[in-house]
Amino acid sequence: MPPETAQKASTDVRPGEVAVPLPDRFDASLYFIGRIRTPWKTRKECPRNARAARETGAVCTLEVDPRWSRALAGVETCTHLIVLYWMNEARRDLVIQSPGHHPGGRGTFALRSPVRPNPVALSVVRLVKVEGNKVEVVALDCLDGTPLIDIKPYFATTDSIPEATVGASAEKLK
């Protein structure tokens, strides 16, 4: 979404939500390195979140642009991957959001919503197989055709924190 569109939209917020003016310039740029193929063609069909996506067991495919396909060498040795993708339809100007599970409002950086200053989404997925420039994984909750930004190996030693919690007790905004 160009910043003009988001700024125009910034008056259109739900009760409890807060929008801010976007910066007048960008600081860095991304290449889309491919597309994500999923069974979900409309938002309504998409699983509610990453957990729900995993429970479907649906195999999704990361289609890497041939330019970058040699960068997949070694990916087949990973059981799990971190996938970064671009939520290109998300507005970028909300600092407080009111999703259904946080009706009182919650800060964008305490949510995994696609609505954020930089709509880079992150999912941890299980690798099924690598074949040429295609990587089959379980599972992603995004729309078919979503732009792919990065693929990283998942290291349990640094990426897995089984005891991590997100407290439900401090929902109130200060």
Added chain:
Amino acid sequence: MPPETAQKASTDVRPGEVAVPLPDRFDASLYFIGRIRTPWKTRKECPRNARAARETGAVCTLEVDPRWSRALAGVETCTHLIVLYWMNEARRDLVIQSPGHHPGGRGTFALRSPVRPNPVALSVVRLVKVEGNKVEVVALDCLDGTPLIDIKPYFATTDSIPEATVGASAEKLK
């Protein structure tokens, strides 16, 4: 790094490394939402990786631009966060790299190296405290002043895979 610089550098590779021409245009753009303050002022001082950074126990600070500070509401309820940041000095055109621990060469998407088409780095950190627009965390391995892109809550249910492995047996390139 502007693409011209990276393309110019693409002939300058180590044995076993492979560079590709970069696309002639970008597809999306990022805002830097703040800076990361770390004790590491030079590359030589930086911990070798995320694990080494954690072992130092060093407290690093995410300084969020005041424009976005309200988006931190609720972050204080998280024990752990996912931090995305921009490795602005990394070249973007290598598909096969030869780091010290993979001298035979390995695909970029099987490495956590900052050298990648989109140099978005990811670290899982432990939250120490949130104070105004500052978030203290343990620990990051990046240079002081590194641009911040995003902060996300870490959910053990979807982000923690203790049994994940990255195989050491399939180092050979196909």
